[in-house]
Amino acid sequence: MTDTDGRTLGRPPLSLVIPGALAAALLVLPLVTLVLDTPWRNFFDELGSTVVLDALGITAIASGVTVVACVLLGTPLAWLLARVEFPGRAVLRAAVTVPLVLPPVVAGVALVTALGRNGLIGSVLRDATGITLPYTITAVVTAHTFVSMPFYVLSVEGALRASGDKYDVVAATLGATRWTTFRRVTLPLAMPGLVAGAALAWARSLGEFGATITFAGNYPGTTQTMPSLIYTTLQSRPEVARTLSMILLVVSIAILAALRNRWLTTP
Amino acid sequence: MTDTDGRTLGRPPLSLVIPGALAAALLVLPLVTLVLDTPWRNFFDELGSTVVLDALGITAIASGVTVVACVLLGTPLAWLLARVEFPGRAVLRAAVTVPLVLPPVVAGVALVTALGRNGLIGSVLRDATGITLPYTITAVVTAHTFVSMPFYVLSVEGALRASGDKYDVVAATLGATRWTTFRRVTLPLAMPGLVAGAALAWARSLGEFGATITFAGNYPGTTQTMPSLIYTTLQSRPEVARTLSMILLVVSIAILAALRNRWLTTP
Amino acid sequence: GGDDEGGHATITVLAAASLTGAFTELADQFQKDHEGVTVKLAFDSSATLAQQAVDGAPADVLATADTATMDSATAALDGDSELFATNTMVLVTPTDNPAGITGFDDIVAGDVTYVVCVDTAPCGKVAAALLADNTVQTAPASLEVDVKAVLAKVTSGEADAGIVYATDAVAAGDAVQRFEIPHAADEVTSYPIAALKQSGDAALAQQFVDLVLSTAGQQVLADAGFGKP
Amino acid sequence: MRGLSADVRVDGRLEAELTTEPGAVVAVIGPNGAGKTTLLRALAGLVSMTGSVEVDGVSWTRPARLVRDRNVGLVFQDQLLFPHLTAVDNVAFGLRSRGVAGAEAETTARDWLTRFAVAELADRKPGQLSGGQAQRVAIARALAPAPSLLLLDEPFAGLDVGVATALRIELARHLASYDGITLLVTHDALDALTLADTVLVIDDGRVAQYGTPQNVAARPRTDHVARLVGLNVIREHDRFRSFSPSAVTVSLARPEGSARNQWHGTVLSAVTHGDAVRLLVDAGPQLIADVTPGATVELGLVPGREVWVSVKETAISTYA
Amino acid sequence: MRGLSADVRVDGRLEAELTTEPGAVVAVIGPNGAGKTTLLRALAGLVSMTGSVEVDGVSWTRPARLVRDRNVGLVFQDQLLFPHLTAVDNVAFGLRSRGVAGAEAETTARDWLTRFAVAELADRKPGQLSGGQAQRVAIARALAPAPSLLLLDEPFAGLDVGVATALRIELARHLASYDGITLLVTHDALDALTLADTVLVIDDGRVAQYGTPQNVAARPRTDHVARLVGLNVIREHDRFRSFSPSAVTVSLARPEGSARNQWHGTVLSAVTHGDAVRLLVDAGPQLIADVTPGATVELGLVPGREVWVSVKETAISTYA
Ligand SMILES: Nc1ncnc2c1ncn2[C@@H]1O[C@H](COP(=O)(O)OP(=O)(O)OP(=O)(O)O)[C@@H](O)[C@H]1O
Ligand SMILES: Nc1ncnc2c1ncn2[C@@H]1O[C@H](COP(=O)(O)OP(=O)(O)OP(=O)(O)O)[C@@H](O)[C@H]1O
Numbered sequence A, B: 001m002t003d004t005d006g007r008t009l010g011r012p013p014l015s016l017v018i019p020g021a022l023a024a025a026l027l028v029l030p031l032v033t034l035v036l037d038t039p040w041r042n043f044f045d046e047l048g049s050t051v052v053l054d055a056l057g058i059t060a061i062a063s064g065v066t067v068v069a070c071v072l073l074g075t076p077l078a079w080l081l082a083r084v085e086f087p088g089r090a091v092l093r094a095a096v097t098v099p100l101v102l103p104p105v106v107a108g109v110a111l112v113t114a115l116g117r118n119g120l121i122g123s124v125l126r127d128a129t130g131i132t133l134p135y136t137i138t139a140v141v142t143a144h145t146f147v148s149m150p151f152y153v154l155s156v157e158g159a160l161r162a163s164g165d166k167y168d169v170v171a172a173t174l175g176a177t178r179w180t181t182f183r184r185v186t187l188p189l190a191m192p193g194l195v196a197g198a199a200l201a202w203a204r205s206l207g208e209f210g211a212t213i214t215f216a217g218n219y220p221g222t223t224q225t226m227p228s229l230i231y232t233t234l235q236s237r238p239e240v241a242r243t244l245s246m247i248l249l250v251v252s253i254a255i256l257a258a259l260r261n262r263w264l265t266t267p
Numbered sequence C: 001g002g003d004d005e006g007g008h009a010t011i012t013v014l015a016a017a018s019l020t021g022a023f024t025e026l027a028d029q030f031q032k033d034h035e036g037v038t039v040k041l042a043f044d045s046s047a048t049l050a051q052q053a054v055d056g057a058p059a060d061v062l063a064t065a066d067t068a069t070m071d072s073a074t075a076a077l078d079g080d081s082e083l084f085a086t087n088t089m090v091l092v093t094p095t096d097n098p099a100g101i102t103g104f105d106d107i108v109a110g111d112v113t114y115v116v117c118v119d120t121a122p123c124g125k126v127a128a129a130l131l132a133d134n135t136v137q138t139a140p141a142s143l144e145v146d147v148k149a150v151l152a153k154v155t156s157g158e159a160d161a162g163i164v165y166a167t168d169a170v171a172a173g174d175a176v177q178r179f180e181i182p183h184a185a186d187e188v189t190s191y192p193i194a195a196l197k198q199s200g201d202a203a204l205a206q207q208f209v210d211l212v213l214s215t216a217g218q219q220v221l222a223d224a225g226f227g228k229p
Numbered sequence D, E: 001m002r003g004l005s006a007d008v009r010v011d012g013r014l015e016a017e018l019t020t021e022p023g024a025v026v027a028v029i030g031p032n033g034a035g036k037t038t039l040l041r042a043l044a045g046l047v048s049m050t051g052s053v054e055v056d057g058v059s060w061t062r063p064a065r066l067v068r069d070r071n072v073g074l075v076f077q078d079q080l081l082f083p084h085l086t087a088v089d090n091v092a093f094g095l096r097s098r099g100v101a102g103a104e105a106e107t108t109a110r111d112w113l114t115r116f117a118v119a120e121l122a123d124r125k126p127g128q129l130s131g132g133q134a135q136r137v138a139i140a141r142a143l144a145p146a147p148s149l150l151l152l153d154e155p156f157a158g159l160d161v162g163v164a165t166a167l168r169i170e171l172a173r174h175l176a177s178y179d180g181i182t183l184l185v186t187h188d189a190l191d192a193l194t195l196a197d198t199v200l201v202i203d204d205g206r207v208a209q210y211g212t213p214q215n216v217a218a219r220p221r222t223d224h225v226a227r228l229v230g231l232n233v234i235r236e237h238d239r240f241r242s243f244s245p246s247a248v249t250v251s252l253a254r255p256e257g258s259a260r261n262q263w264h265g266t267v268l269s270a271v272t273h274g275d276a277v278r279l280l281v282d283a284g285p286q287l288i289a290d291v292t293p294g295a296t297v298e299l300g301l302v303p304g305r306e307v308w309v310s311v312k313e314t315a316i317s318t319y320a
């Protein structure tokens, strides 16, 4: 509809530009000073070390799988919350928000009580199959998914509500099942919200360590992610920790910038 | 448009209900076991102690102010990112996402390098006005806003994009300035996204402690928030820490459920 | 810290997390001894606290769990630090001891899921040394960020065994079984304490340090499982 | 029983009974807000209703049949093309939903676009179509899956004359060989009279008249229909009296004759209508009168002019 | 110079020049996809264009004037009422944007709704309005702030006859005392002929004809206009030849006379038109012919029938 030339709508008002710039400054300045303060000469040395490469690899796998899990599991949940009326929806919606509120370490404790070796579900699982989750990469992914999914679900639910259901109705008159409608109509129309949600979940997963360390442990090469490595390094060698943070940042910004611009500029 | 009776659209398909339920289970079960495992008999004792009340108060203030700051500063920023083309938009969008990726402790370090007593900006501020931020409640709010705002901005940007700009154009033909348009058209139409974003930011702020402890310290009565208290207590008295987590949870779920249902059921 | 309007005074003590129990008791005692004085305690990892002290955090006393971190805060110290306690490491298992551990040898030889501190933390340095001294072949399941996390893993049964400070074993009481580690006496951790330059009430700060070093203070620490410096 | 038999009640908006043969084309006419769209949406299952809908002997209401299983083809008044799909994908959507394979669905969809003369726009998104082009795509989308109940809500609105005529022809051809039931909402008398074999007049949420186009046109019961077919209709107690505009005499002085058939009023508008000038006179009821261009000039029949209008009793047909 | 003077070029969609007096009402007609909406949106600043727009001597293009400062009133083809505002708030929006105080804006807005007979729906959201009701609110919204350039894109689409007539009268009254410029896109000959003082015919993105309604109606240059006013028009080299449908003779055998004025073709449709039956015959060009009902029966003039159509040279008017 709108092939409107942005300029004829007028310049953005100062009442929006000023607070917007303030917000940007608040978010960007600390990063800039962090970058300035980082001992860059170590950058490539650290980047080359096995511990760092291992941690980067685990972070990449864990955050990647987390995003996939969020999209596969979280999208249906967001859809149910946004589109289907069922008893207990309000409660479920609040419950889904809870992992957001939990301090990460407590989230880890919650996971331990549920899925740990002696956890309510974990012990059943162990007795039945001999499998235990903790100290494995599966545990890392579980922890990441647990803390990241709420961000995804809330964001996508918001977008689904904002884009409305009128086209869902049209699809129904054309004989589409709810599944087809979901796949071919609802999802494409809510795509910007999905992308934003996936970015949120991915970012949250990249920065996660509290729940992971508590639930999955912290061992180089199996469960140690970049943030865990950074956190433990911070105790003894803060400069190295900063360099490691920079590595995490540079890598993730590069990916984010590439992905988001690709997804968002052609809506 | 759609006063459609949800039922005639058909039952939600299993291909959505099953993953949705799985997601819900993953998110809810650990919480349930956490609740079951909590020594509830201490609940009211702890709730009554000064330290806890202080921490609750500081958390309430910090998270409340954070949400207000996010809405006041983050909404304009999200709008700029979604609606205005300017050079460097892609970079800014990526930069805004960065605090998401930072492990909270590193975020705290970034704040210290920028706004600490000896930070690049902090030292200028101190020399000019004698004011220093760290170890004050202002610092707590700053840290919370720094880590929470990206969630808000991304979520709102997604919703703004999903709801499109065609009504903005209509408002322009009716003589509305961009500011009026923003206030009377854009915002109301993106409201579900705003509410979701505010919930995200609030929740993130409620659970925050990594950046806070690093930048603002952990002093009972001035900068100790509930999560900081929980973290500290977890070191010495894990059961008490759980009870404290439960207090944080119960309070925040009650508020969230009340707010979100109020805002979201009448869109 | 400093004087309040009504003649009240407050001092703030930054103390390593492992001192939580002992210092809470000492703070109570100090307040009893000094009418109108409030002691605020902030517990965290030694490194974080040292960093905050250097940053000029409003505090009066700093007590860390190793000398290295205290040295990193030299710039903020009002005079030299003094050692006030030591700690050694022990092996703990859950009370029900599901792996059937009978001594440290089971770690050295067997297939046991055990956890220790990460070697960037003070407790991890000691643990790593002990593992080396005893030529332990099997790797730990996880390197925890601090000793409390190790203890939590053991008490919750997530790990079959863990290496923690003697004081932690005392604090955990019946929740764990305790086993000595060979060569533990070779790897003793020392706890230094010092008043801070930024203290608003240097005398009061020094009095707290003195209390910790006094016989009464030493008794409290001994009860918590600390060794003599 | 084959055909459609419906008793649609939508709280506060509509109460309508309707029975038709298979193959019937029902024109639904009535003023704005009468409930036409509501009727169509209720039949499609998009508005919660009470009452019953039965198609070919099968109830759609007990138990409530899902929208997607009703096999309706609905042209929405506001088009509602999927904004993210191209024109051809919009048309193919219903086919694919009903199990037609992708390539075949696309071929069929392109055929439909060709039939409605928008084949060359097949790969555009709706945002890049003009209003009339989008309307044609919307009609093609509704017809393509061969629905058993075709619900067209003002399908010709916004179409240019040439296309509207072509579409009427196309639709008439389609409907002739179509044994489903068609409901066609329209504000155009020509559609009602030429495409439909039954006319359903809805007024204020109720059925005002239901019959053949000829009957409805000749004996209108509502102002709206009268205006639509270009007749004057007056309600007297339980009877209607109608007369043609050309039977109306306009004069400046009060005419002689029965007072019952004369009114005093003001000219509201005057427009050419074929060879005559058609006046709209507000005379209590609003009446239309056809006069010669000569008389218009002579009597100065411009809007605002006060006039007397009268009609001979013999020119009036009276019916219940 | 007062009035509007525009040279609008939208890449690949439109190239149109246009000059009008202040107070002029220009009917914009043309087939679907001709570029009518594009013209209106370009004037409003909603489509990027090259060329120039000048209103009352002030350029709107050099420098580009902001949409909100153009003081246009635009009725969008797809209404686009703000979904979150009530009808009255929709109408008040433009007033408040231009600085009218809240209470006063609301009073004025309610007046406008009353004028368009939807006052009792003032507090409904657009989702609760029927199509025609929404259309009336959209028109009220565009007119309320008294714009200096009124752009109406098919404002009468979807309105019932009664309302459409009333609105035409209302609009005519409004336009008579209005010294701004009005562009009215319509597919209805009546609108073009009765409301407008100038007609702009757009075809395939270009201006095909620009003149008084009488001139355009009498000497159409495009098929579309010919169809609109019910004439046949044939293009021969650089001249046009037009004739009325009643001048056309239909026969089954080849008639005598000039071969130039006779065509062989197939009947596409036959509908009653006044007292006559109007045939559409595909004879190379599509031609319309009015025949008597008697002849229709006698000759069996149903769709599909092959016929000869002819017209006397004297009945044809030829112009450049
Ligand atoms: N969602 C709704 N809630 C309440 N009332 C509604 C809703 N939608 C429509 N209405 C009202 O119901 C009545 C019938 O509306 P409907 O859309 O069926 O009219 P219509 O006959 O299609 O009119 P039009 O010719 O203008 O399209 C109208 O008075 C309208 O205002
Ligand atoms: N955003 C767009 N991008 C590309 N082409 C477009 C776009 N919008 C419209 N068009 C094309 O431009 C041409 C003119 O469109 P316009 O909407 O002006 O037609 P119109 O005269 O208003 O037709 P209608 O009577 O159907 O509303 C059409 O062929 C249309 O397909």
Ligand SMILES: [Mg+2]
Binding pocket: D036, D037, D038, D077, D153, E130, E131, E132
């Ligand atoms: Mg309707």
Ligand SMILES: [Mg+2]
Binding pocket: D130, D131, D132, E036, E037, E038, E077, E153
């Ligand atoms: Mg158009």
